[in-house]
Amino acid sequence: MRRNMVKRILRQLGLLPRGRAARLRREGNLNRDAGRWSQAVETYRLYLQLKPQDSGVWVQHGHALNEAGFPKDAADSYREAIRLAPSSSDAHNHLVRSLIRSGDETSAIHLILDALSRGLSLDSSSLANSTERNQTSVPSLTLPTGMTLYSLQDMIGYLHHHATLSGIQRVQAGIARYLIEQASDQTGFLLSGALGRVGPEQFALIGKPELAAVIEHATSDNVDPLVLQGLLLRCTLSAQPVVVGRGHTLIVLGAFWALGSTPKTLWPAKRAGAKIGVYVYDLIPLTHPQFCVPELTRDFCRSLSQMLEFADFFLTISEYTRLALCDLIVAEGLALLPTATVPLAHKLTRDDTGIGWPASLADLTDTPFVAYVSTVEGRKNHIYVVRVWQYLIQEGVEVPHLVFVGRKGWRNDSLYRLLEETAYLDGKVHVVHDLDDAELNGIYAKARFTVFTSFVEGWGLPVGESLMHGTPCVASNTSSIPEVGEFFVDYVDPNDIGTGVAVVRRMITQPDYLQSRRELIQERFRPRSWDDVGQAFVHQVDTLSTAPARVAMAPLIAPGNFVLTSPPSHLEDPTWYFSDVSESLVRDDFYDVEQFGAWMKGQKGIVRFRSDVRQGTPVLVYLSICTSDPSSLVSLTVRVNGRDVGRKPVATLPTLGADIHDSLLRFEGHVEAEGVVSVELELDGPVTQHSLSDPRQFLIGLRGIGVAELDGPTRSDFLESILLTVRR
Numbered sequence: 001m002r003r004n005m006v007k008r009i010l011r012q013l014g015l016l017p018r019g020r021a022a023r024l025r026r027e028g029n030l031n032r033d034a035g036r037w038s039q040a041v042e043t044y045r046l047y048l049q050l051k052p053q054d055s056g057v058w059v060q061h062g063h064a065l066n067e068a069g070f071p072k073d074a075a076d077s078y079r080e081a082i083r084l085a086p087s088s089s090d091a092h093n094h095l096v097r098s099l100i101r102s103g104d105e106t107s108a109i110h111l112i113l114d115a116l117s118r119g120l121s122l123d124s125s126s127l128a129n130s131t132e133r134n135q136t137s138v139p140s141l142t143l144p145t146g147m148t149l150y151s152l153q154d155m156i157g158y159l160h161h162h163a164t165l166s167g168i169q170r171v172q173a174g175i176a177r178y179l180i181e182q183a184s185d186q187t188g189f190l191l192s193g194a195l196g197r198v199g200p201e202q203f204a205l206i207g208k209p210e211l212a213a214v215i216e217h218a219t220s221d222n223v224d225p226l227v228l229q230g231l232l233l234r235c236t237l238s239a240q241p242v243v244v245g246r247g248h249t250l251i252v253l254g255a256f257w258a259l260g261s262t263p264k265t266l267w268p269a270k271r272a273g274a275k276i277g278v279y280v281y282d283l284i285p286l287t288h289p290q291f292c293v294p295e296l297t298r299d300f301c302r303s304l305s306q307m308l309e310f311a312d313f314f315l316t317i318s319e320y321t322r323l324a325l326c327d328l329i330v331a332e333g334l335a336l337l338p339t340a341t342v343p344l345a346h347k348l349t350r351d352d353t354g355i356g357w358p359a360s361l362a363d364l365t366d367t368p369f370v371a372y373v374s375t376v377e378g379r380k381n382h383i384y385v386v387r388v389w390q391y392l393i394q395e396g397v398e399v400p401h402l403v404f405v406g407r408k409g410w411r412n413d414s415l416y417r418l419l420e421e422t423a424y425l426d427g428k429v430h431v432v433h434d435l436d437d438a439e440l441n442g443i444y445a446k447a448r449f450t451v452f453t454s455f456v457e458g459w460g461l462p463v464g465e466s467l468m469h470g471t472p473c474v475a476s477n478t479s480s481i482p483e484v485g486e487f488f489v490d491y492v493d494p495n496d497i498g499t500g501v502a503v504v505r506r507m508i509t510q511p512d513y514l515q516s517r518r519e520l521i522q523e524r525f526r527p528r529s530w531d532d533v534g535q536a537f538v539h540q541v542d543t544l545s546t547a548p549a550r551v552a553m554a555p556l557i558a559p560g561n562f563v564l565t566s567p568p569s570h571l572e573d574p575t576w577y578f579s580d581v582s583e584s585l586v587r588d589d590f591y592d593v594e595q596f597g598a599w600m601k602g603q604k605g606i607v608r609f610r611s612d613v614r615q616g617t618p619v620l621v622y623l624s625i626c627t628s629d630p631s632s633l634v635s636l637t638v639r640v641n642g643r644d645v646g647r648k649p650v651a652t653l654p655t656l657g658a659d660i661h662d663s664l665l666r667f668e669g670h671v672e673a674e675g676v677v678s679v680e681l682e683l684d685g686p687v688t689q690h691s692l693s694d695p696r697q698f699l700i701g702l703r704g705i706g707v708a709e710l711d712g713p714t715r716s717d718f719l720e721s722i723l724l725t726v727r728r
Contacts, residue, residue, distance in 0.1 A: 203241070214231045281458040282317075312547070314339045368448055372450065386402070454494065555610065605702075624702070626653060638679065
């Protein structure tokens with residue numbers, strides 16, 4: 001009786017559909033889940049005739065129309081959902097995608113900016129990635145040979161989430177501005193992966209006017225986040241798909257380990273014959289992992305190891321970084337590669353930026369202060385400066401205020417604990433972030449001096465920026481920092497508080513000395529501009545790209561060894577990646593490596609590797625294979641160097657959770673020229689989308705691969721190898 005009463009109340013409130021409407025909605029959902037889109041469109045339409053106020057079903061109706069190939073009608077359904085539920089982020093997201101798919105990008109941009117201005121949580125970067133929009137109807141441009149193409153994926157992706165530029169992104173903006181001003185037809189700028197409306201082996205060419213507008217606004221005195229998002233969307237949505245290959249040089253200007261500029265994204269261009277150049281900022285995640293989160297160390301080392309396999313040349317921002325890279329190559333026994341140093345600028349991105357002042361520091365306008373400009377993280381050693389201030393306060397020195405300018409990073413718990421325990425040194429310490437260039441200029445210009453006590457750097461841009469403003473600087477004597485500061489900087493040992501106390505005490509208590517340092521900078525310091533950097537960069541790229549493109553070798557698997565195509569669950573030594581070949585084995589025809597291994601894309605995949613035995617040597621190839629669907633009726637054919645060696649019904653293959661020994665298959669073959677062994681996997685039937693939540697198409701997973709000589713001692717070595725490998 002109580003249940004009937006509850007139902008009656010829910011019906012009166014319109015929260016429990018009656019009879020026919022409920023059946024139509026259930027039928028529409030069943031048609032949707034089964035992918036019967038035309039039927040779903042019709043049943044949802046009939047339901048909405050009875051329940052026109054149901055905003056959620058208007059969204060589902062839009063989905064069905066989109067899938068049925070009617071994006072404009074879908075947009076009308078999403079608009080009705082928004083009319084009924086104006087604060088629905090979901091409906092706004094789907095309407096934007098529908099507009100993009102139908103080609104109405106201008107309306108999509110206006111809708112995004114309107115939604116963001118009303119506080120709705122739209123992810124503009126994912127919207128820009130709306131690859132649903134007629135990829136096949138947007139033809140790839142044919143690029144002329146001889147072009148140098150600069151990947152700006154990192155900078156554009158960063159600005160989708162931050163309104164101001166940080167270190168690496170500032171470098172990209174400075175070099176890109178110079179290149180745009182040169183107006184060369186032989187220069188272009190690319191997006192890839194996450195932000196390009198492109199297929200898996202394409203890039204998107206950014207329009208130079210659209211890119212210039214983004215850089216102009218992102219480096220202006222007053223950055224409006226909504227205007228910036230609009231400019232970014234125009235930049236990404238107007239980018240034209242291109243195929244990069246033979247006759248092109250592709251330069252990675254930003255991070256090569258994240259934000260879509262990973263080796264897997266760049267590999268198709270290399271495979272097609274392009275030359276790849278990489279600008280390396282530092283090796284800190286590898287050489288000083290204690291200052292990085294484990295995920296960064298993992299991603300950086302994994303990506304650098306692959307870049308060292310197929311990149312043609314490397315540029316670095318300092319001689320210190322170049323020598324560290326060369327030392328790594330030698331230590332790991334890798335092929336020597338051309339390298340060159342292109343030092344960074346001392347100036348900010350723009351020459352015409354004015355002087356501003358952050359509102360958050362209004363009380364310090366006429367108060368003496370010292371500035372530390374940097375991300376606030378453990379590696380930057382801010383706690384060193386706070387300790388120096390504490391010692392000086394105890395000595396009775398009247399210390400100036402201390403301003404930390406930078407976003408909060410990682411490994412800084414001890415710093416913030418000290419600041420909280422001391423009430424930020426009784427109000428002497430201030431932390432601000434997200435300043436625009438004009439406000440940052442104001443900080444540098446008004447500071448008595450700056451500090452930069454980082455443990456290790458790839459360059460040290462804030463040191464140069466301080467000198468460019470004529471402001472003395474106290475900095476660490478380590479790594480690349482003396483390359484930036486030369487004899488204009490007062491150096492300290494970042495591991496010795498005593499040196500810091502002595503140097504800072506002198507800067508504070510001896511005004512004549514501080515003034516002499518200012519005068520030296522004004523008289524003799526000659527700042528390097530971004531035009532200088534751009535000119536040097538182009539020269540080095542032109543010089544290093546004259547050599548023929550490097551041919552990427554197939555990865556090496558020595559006889560008797562078994563290689564898992566998955567990362568270890570726990571890794572103590574990050575240099576392990578430089579001897580690992582697992583990801584190189586599956587980068588062509590497989591999805592990204594997961595903890596178990598990698599899923600093969602669609603019906604066919606090829607794994608090529610080298611074995612250091614003579615051509616024609618008989619070998620045994622061992623494959624560890626699993627399936628995602630043991631009920632499949634198709635069969636898998638295996639070929640070694642083009643010869644059929646086995647056929648297995650997929651239903652007989654083990655599933656993902658099986659022991660790796662139970663999934664091991666053995667096939668005979670021969671080694672080809674240069675020791676190459678090619679293993680081809682092919683299914684004799686179609687492969688469909690894995691699930692509604694996973695659009696990838698796969699059926700076969702590769703967990704590992706090994707090789708042993710048919711008639712030799714390496715067969716017993718193989719058994720030991722697989723036992724040790726599985727235990728790692």
